[in-house]
Amino acid sequence: MATITTEMIKQLREATNAGILDCRKALEQADGDFKKAVDILREKGLASAAKRADRKASEGVIELYSHGNGRVGVMVEVNCETDFVGKSEKFRHFAHELALQIAASAPLYIREEDIPQEVLDHEAQIAAAKAREEGKPEHIIPRIVEGALTKFKDETVLLRQRYIRDESLTIQDLLNDVRVALGENIVIRRFVRWALGETTETA
Known part of the structure; x- marks a missing residue:
């Protein structure tokens, strides 16, 4: 059994924002393996995020984004449980990142079940x-x-897409992280993406 030092706990806490006791337990469970301990905490975080996923979310924001001098436009609705969280910087940043992702990666669906x-x-x-x-x-x-x-789903389902700023994460990972950080159910409700000249009908 590896010796768990205060320094190891401190590093894990800084990396994950988890509580001291949780960090110690995760390191003990992982026998001092830092990466494994991060995964253990992440799994616990995801479990608590999954519990939140049943709660009603009707506050939030409709984020608008225009890209390439107005050549691509995105509108995405992201919901949360309270007006307080809906106005928070972290929530607004997440909504903005989703709009950027949709503009850049052109998903067709939010979830796999939507196909x-x-x-x-x-x-x-x-x-x-x-x-x-x-x-x-x-x-x-x-x-x-x-x-x-599998490739088709990875390319066309928003939650399965690789995050454009960090290929090691999916949008589902981002959603899970923001749920844990904000302590509320966060839902990507709907989106639309327009690209200039997409329709060929003559007006």
């Missing part, structure tokens, strides 16, 4: 046809299709 089944079926058919066209053996095609669907 219509017919869209997934269509993507699966395309992936299977492409694999057969390339002469791939029939027995590995289901695995290829599964990989293609």
Whole structure:
């Protein structure tokens, strides 16, 4: 069993913002492994965030963002439980970062469950046809299709996308972190993204 020093606890506290006792317990559980201790605290944080996810969120903000001299426009509604949190700098910053993410990465859905089944079926058919066209053996095609669907979800689902400022995080990670930090249920309610010239109909 590794010796847990005050310095180790202090470093973990600075890195995670968790309480001293929680940091000590996590380090003991991880046998002094700093990275493992961070993961343990993160998992605990996520568990408490998940409990908050059932609470009603009807306050918040509608964040507007215009990019590239007005060539891309984003509107995203982010909800929280109280007006106090809705006006906080951390909450507003999170809403702004979401708008930037949507502008840059053009997601189509918020959650995986939002994808219509017919869209997934269509993507699966395309992936299977492409694999057969390339002469791939029939027995590995289901695995290829599964990989293609995972990639499709990672690219088109906002919560699964890699955060544009830090590829090691997903938007789901950011949402979990902000829930833990603010102590409220935070919900990404809806968004729209317009790009100049997207519609080709003549007015």
